[in-house]
Amino acid sequence: MREQQEDDQLTGALAQAASMLRAEPVPRAGWREALLEAVASDEIDQMPLHRWSVRPAAAIAACAACVIAGAALSYGVLRGPAGAPAPGVAASSVRNGDASLPVRFALEAPGAVHVSIVGDFNGWNPAGLPLHRMPDGRTWEVEVGLTPGRYAYAFVVDGRLARDSSAAESGADDFGVPNSVVLVGGS
Amino acid sequence: MLAFGVCLTAGAGRLAAQAASEPALPARLGAPAKTAIVAIMDSARAAGLPTTGLAAKAAEGVLKGADDARIVDAVRALARALGTARDALGPTADPSVLDAGASALRAGVTPATLRSLGNAGATPAGAPALASALVTLVDFVAKGVPPALASQSIEQLLRLGAPESRFVTLRNQVEADIRDGQSPETAVTTRVRTSVQQLGAPAGPGAAHPPPPDPASQTV
Incomplete structure (x- = not known):
């Protein structure tokens, strides 16, 4: 019986405490106004401003230097390692034993797996003259002995025909696909 | 008669050698196109015209994905041009x-x-x-x-x-x-x-x- 009374008293005290905690605290009168007043009157610390001043001539010179450095870097990257053959077509002036002139064909095809050359000089046989990948990993090259004359040709890069952008174009042909042209000179 | 026989043999030998040096026609060509091109090349060979370029023209057409009719036309046009050139420049x-x-x-x-x-x-x-x-x-x-x-x-x-x-x-x-x-x-x-x-x-x-x-x- 006594225990029951103590329990009832305790429950009442807990309920009162919970009700006090749930109740919204009432701010002191004038507290909000005092706070706003204090904020408004507080001085904002001034961040020190660091202003860069550059003369126009110096800025232009810096830009030019950046452009030149970028161009030089790009040239170096695109050209590949020193000594890599340039794409295009070139011939030696010294004739082979059979009176033909050695003509070097080169193509830049970094991602290619197989490159060959086809043309009037090999009966347009795609398997006839494979190009060899050079040590730079980008350029493919082959040397062909050609007698003086005018030859139409194209590269075959992984089974697809590709023009030699460094050579002259043949213009209209019988099949609507222009060829590249090399003129091999005589002695 | 003997001389004629020798000439005939020599001529036949030359034609056979020329045919042997020609590149083979591409396998992709259909039978009718192949027959037509072989006939054009035979005629050109008999007329003493160079035929290597004719076979190469057919191969070029195949490589470029041209249809058979266009390839035959191109080979025929080249053979005709070779014949006209020979007429203009002489048989030798x-x-x-x-x-x-x-x-x-x-x-x-x-x-x-x-x-x-x-x-x-x-x-x-x-x-x-x-x-x-x-x-x-x-x-x-x-x-x-x-x-x-x-x-x-x-x-x-x-x-x-x-x-x-x-x-x-x-x-x-x-x-x-x-x-x-x-x-x-x-x-x-x-x-x-x-x-x-x-x-x-x-x-x-x-x-x-x-x-x-x-x-x-x-x-x-």
Whole structure:
């Protein structure tokens, strides 16, 4: 019986405490106004401003230097390692034993797996003259002995025909696909 | 009779050797196209025309994905041009001259002009000079020089006995002039005039030697 009374008293005290905690605290009168007043009157610390001043001539010179450095870097990257053959077509002036002139064909095809050359000089046989990948990993090259004359040709890069952008174009042909042209000179 | 038999045997042997040296026709060609091309090549061979270019033309068409009818038409057109070139340049014309002559015809040079060029090229400089002259002619026309002007210019040089190297030099010079901004027509006219003066000039220091080739030229 006594225990029951103590329990009832305790429950009442807990309920009162919970009700006090749930109740919204009432701010002191004038507290909000005092706070706003204090904020408004507080001085904002001034961040020190660091202003860069550059003369126009110096800025232009810096830009030019950046452009030149970028161009030089790009040239170096695109050209590949020193000594890599340039794409295009070139011939030696010294004739082979059979009176033909050695003509070097080169193509830049970094991602290619197989490159060959086809043309009037090999009966347009795609398997006839494979190009060899050079040590730079980008350029493919082959040397062909050609007698003086005018030859139409194209590269075959992984089974697809590709023009030699460094050579002259043949213009209209019988099949609507222009060829590249090399003129091999005589002695 | 024996001589006739020997000639016949020799002729048959030559044709067989020529056929053996030709590249095989591409396997992708259909049977009717293959039959038509073989017939064209047989006719050309019998007429004494070079046939290697005909087989190559068929292979080029296959490689470029052309249909069979277009390939047969292209082979037939080339065979016809070779025949016309042979008629214009004579039955003894060198195969390299015939090939160059056929290219000239297909570039727009008339058979009459080709005949005239063949006559002008019958000089001690011989077939290499004529072949080089025709190659140069085709190159000029491809660069945009009117065929008539290009033909007259080349014929003028042939009549003066220009050697093979003169035409190579001329091609190099014209190429360089065009790169420098001259029109193809002006470049050819100017350079041929200079060449004519050099070839026609009386013997003297430097007159007998053509100028050295321009190393910057596209001709290699």
